[in-house]
Amino acid sequence: MSQKNDIQHSILIVSGSEQFNSVVKKALPFGSFMSCDIRKSIALARQTILERYYDIVVINAPLPDEMGIELALDITEQTNASVLLAVPREIYEEVLEKVTDYGILVLSKPLPVERIPQSIRFLMAVQGKLRLLEKKVESAQEKTEELRIIDKAKLLLIEKKHMTEDEAHRYMGKQAMDQGLSRKRIAQLLLEDL
Numbered sequence: 001m002s003q004k005n006d007i008q009h010s011i012l013i014v015s016g017s018e019q020f021n022s023v024v025k026k027a028l029p030f031g032s033f034m035s036c037d038i039r040k041s042i043a044l045a046r047q048t049i050l051e052r053y054y055d056i057v058v059i060n061a062p063l064p065d066e067m068g069i070e071l072a073l074d075i076t077e078q079t080n081a082s083v084l085l086a087v088p089r090e091i092y093e094e095v096l097e098k099v100t101d102y103g104i105l106v107l108s109k110p111l112p113v114e115r116i117p118q119s120i121r122f123l124m125a126v127q128g129k130l131r132l133l134e135k136k137v138e139s140a141q142e143k144t145e146e147l148r149i150i151d152k153a154k155l156l157l158i159e160k161k162h163m164t165e166d167e168a169h170r171y172m173g174k175q176a177m178d179q180g181l182s183r184k185r186i187a188q189l190l191l192e193d194l
Contacts, residue, residue: 008031008032008033008034009032009033009034009055009056009124009127010033010034010035010036010037010052010053010054010055010056011028011033011035011036011037011054011055011056011057011058011120012037012038012039012045012048012049012054012056012057012058013025013036013037013038013039013057013058013060014038014039014040014041014042014045014057014058014059014060014063014068014071015038015040015058015059015060015063016040016041016060016063016064017060020060020086021038021060023111023113023116024058024116024120027113027116027117027120028120029117029120029121029124032124037054040063040064041063041064041065041066042063042065042066042068042071043065043066045057045059045071046071046074049075049079053079053081054079054081055081055082055123055124055127056081056082056083056084056120056123056124056127057072057075057081057082057083057084058083058084058086058120059071059072059083059084059085059086060086060109061085061086061087061088061095062088068085068087069085069087069095069098069099072085072099072102072104073099073102073104076102076103076104077102080130080134082103082105082123082126082127082130083103083104083105084104084105084106084107084119084120084123085099085104085105085106085107086106086107086108086109086111087106087107087108087109088108088109089108089109089110092106092108105119105122105123107119146183146184149184149187149188149191150172150183150184150187152187152191153168153172153186153187153188153190153191153194154168154169154172154187156190156191156194157171157172157190157194160194172186172187172190
């Protein structure tokens with residue numbers, strides 16, 4: 001199985017605890033993160049998230065201005081970022097019940113040190129899957145758009161040149177081959193000319 005070391009992630013740590021921030025930063029796999037930002041309040045984190053995208057957000061609850069649960073929910077609803085939420089043991093079950101269906105990974109504090117690197121690696125894997133899925137969706141959208149343009153050009157050939165669908169299809173294929181252009185580009189040219 002190949003490693004995906006060429007993918008660089010960005011991470012936002014939302015925590016008022018220097019010790020927690022240090023532990024998370026040390027847990028990040030070397031070379032896997034292009035940026036690691038730290039915000040010590042929910043308000044600053046919200047502002048930062050509006051300004052840029054993060055692949056992973058780690059929230060150490062509670063924070064001085066808010067618990068952090070609503071921020072975690074907002075992030076998952078508004079972005080494709082993966083969220084890790086560390087909460088006090090006393091409210092772990094309650095928070096877990098509230099946020100699990102949103103895909104938020106919840107850990108109970110105090111955290112065993114080995115859980116942080118495992119959790120970060122898991123969230124990196126989720127981000128890798130999301131990126132692959134986004135590429136597939138983008139490719140499918142491009143293909144759908146290409147087919148839409150080609151079908152529109154075929155309809156014009158049928159209407160204006162009185163061709164059958166097969167004749168229009170062959171005509172466009174021959175034009176593409178003769179001119180060394182894609183069928184989509186031939187369709188675009190036909191739409192401009194007809």
